[in-house]
Amino acid sequence: MDTLKFIVKRIIYLLILLLGVATIVFILTRLVPTDPVAANLSQRNLSDPEIVAAFRQKWGLDKPIWEQFIIYLKGLLRLDFGTSIRTSKPVLDELKRCFPATFELSLFAIIIATVFGILFGIISALKRNSWLDQLVRAISVAGVSVPTFWLALLLLYFFYYKLGIAPGTGRISKSFDAPAAVTGLYVIDSLLEGDPAKAWDCLSHLILPGCVLAAFTMGLITRTARSNLLEVISTDYIRTARAKGMANIRLILHHALGNALIPVLTVVGLGFGNLLGGTVLVETIFSWPGVGQFAYESVTKLDSPGIIGVAILIALNYGIINTIVDILYGVIDPRVRSGV
């Protein structure tokens, strides 16, 4: 019952947050001294006042800002995110089209980041100040510091171009047809089609972009896991368990890790939310048709419904993930659930 109350409360907060995000982004897109007319009409049509006026009228840009905002809010209440100026299609349809690609990639990246981040964190904490610890720390610092676009090009250059052991860009090889959209996640949809070869091909296309995206979050998780494990390891109950002769691995997995995981979970949640917002550079380099590409195109064409749609999607992602993370806190540590 408490959990239900908690979720209802979170949904109300989320709705207020989304309204706030929509308002702020709407105002910002109108305040920036740029003109969507120039971004969307040809040089020739720019000189035709009739065409310019028709464009402004079509997209409601001829109305006062407050009126534009009320129209937008009314639409939003009906879950109508408006129509993209760039593609003339409903923004909601556009987001539905590109979100699964980003979700699949982000999910893959966050799984890699979490698994390896925690693993490296454990190794680093167990072998504190050893050469292994130094190596893991160096990897995590590199993961956080290396520019994403550079790492993307580097991995593509070596593993695809030079060694030829990884697939190149896109979500699927040209020797396969895209799977029929059920979930929009190619790996799962291929399996639903009963084609494991296609599923493996789609999975292999996730490896390079997934690793690039995972690098940053993995670095953060490693560092967080290490420092929290070290803190937990130095507590009395762990010292006692160790004095009783409990094996190190068992000690970490059964007693220390659970307590050290809560901050890690926060980092995982934030990292996943960040990835779901779409990463323009990685999506561009790997020709990945996701939210990042849509956001970039929307910004270059000053497509305000598209920009606001992406902003709401990002806020929604964070809201949902944070709610899930809060629930998971209680699962990992019963003291959180009971409010101790």
Next chain:
Amino acid sequence: MKKKLLTVTAVTAALLASSQAAWAATGDQVVIGAQTDIVTLDPGRCYEPYANLFLRACYDTLYEFRNDADGAQPMLATGCEFSEDGLTATITIRDDAVFASGNPVTAEDVKFSIMRCKNLKDNPSFICDVIDSIDVVDDHTVQFNLNTPDSSFTSKLAYCSMSIIDSTLAKEQGATDAEDAATTDTAKEFFDAGASLGSGPYQITSYLPDEEFVLEQNENYYGEASSIPKYIIQEMDDANTQMMSLTQDDIQIALNLSEDTVSELEGTDGVDVLSFPTMTMGFVFMNMDESLGGPVSDPKVQQAIRLAIDYAGIQQIVGDGSLTPLSYVQVGLLGALDARDPSYTDVEKAKELLAEAGYPDGFEIDFPCCTLAPEGIPLTDLAVKLADDLSKIGITLNIQTVDWTGGYAEDYRDGKLGFSVMYWSPDYQDPNAELEFLPGGIVGLRSGWAAEMDQELADMKGQIVSELDQDARVEKLKEMQEKTAEYGPFIPIVQYPKYMGVTSQLTGVEFSDSYRMDVRTIEWAE
């Protein structure tokens, strides 16, 4: 632990190796990596240059460009006759053409498609401005009623938005050619879902926005089938990605290579690198209104600047294959004069002219420059080079970078800029599109060059447009270019190049300004 690690590594390597064959094999199909700008598949609304890729493959037009310099050639049309006053054009249509549906291509389809494009009042509708109405004379003859004689009429009919669509099927999907089509036509959604209703050699069989198009052969095509059964146009925004994919044979044509990636590809077995000049032209403009242009409104200063620019240096910045047009008609267009010799630069003479104009020590002037980057080369790079060149004759440019959408476009459109650099690409492949640079033209007015400032030159626009005799039109075009080669507020400084990479197994791959690349000329080498 070590054993486990080795096992995991071995299994991973084996899996990757086994799947490698899957991502390499693509069969007889051709995959094109391209950074496209396509936002709609509705031919009546297409305006973006890369839309020509699929429109050329899936649709026929009345006229076509086999080579930009030869002008428009009949395609679905078998002939065109103008009335004496040039106000009606009667076009006969071939009688063997059929749509992919099997329906014959008729005069009704021609009328419907072109009047729909006009009445949709979308980005490409301006191309139909010259057409008042179309009468169907018989099943294979149409009469265009024009509001003014237009020597570029057949070139306009070759424009991609003038694609002839299967009107019977289009009407079933909500398409209309009525005057109120802008508000009543509802077929866009149908087209954007991946439909093609043309009579070209290919059909769209799959479309994933921002991801890929699949074009497969139209089984009902009335012409000769190509040796390429299927094209996949894959969205690839990054030139490096295109280059790497080409060498791995994941794509067979890379449409948007940069100069860097071209050098990486040089010497690669099985890959040819191609370079073509485009019709995209960079130009300097100087406002004729003294209150805006200041010293650069003086014709002597304009000529001094023309002489001071290092054209060879600019070509080096823009890349191999670039050239400098002599005047407003780009090299490669019908009637264009030869390119300017880069050794035209004469700094000493420029200094003399500047002194004659009353500026022996030069002057300082604002130089707003927008952030656009035609063909990947930022205009700001050209501005910096121009500043360096003009400093040699004492002119100091204060470069002010302004975003295109952040005010530059508005000022440019309203003719409020004094001195700047911009680019221009013809809307349709005909020298008449370039006449907008003349006094009173759209671009001319952006530089404060009103018709009355040079009525003789302004009148040339009307004379060239209404000259229906091709040879006579070419003569007039040449005369216009000679007059403006060293005169006027515009200095064309460069014609941009285009780099493409292609597998050596393909023939007929060429860049075309009309179609970006003409898929109809490509074949597998025997």
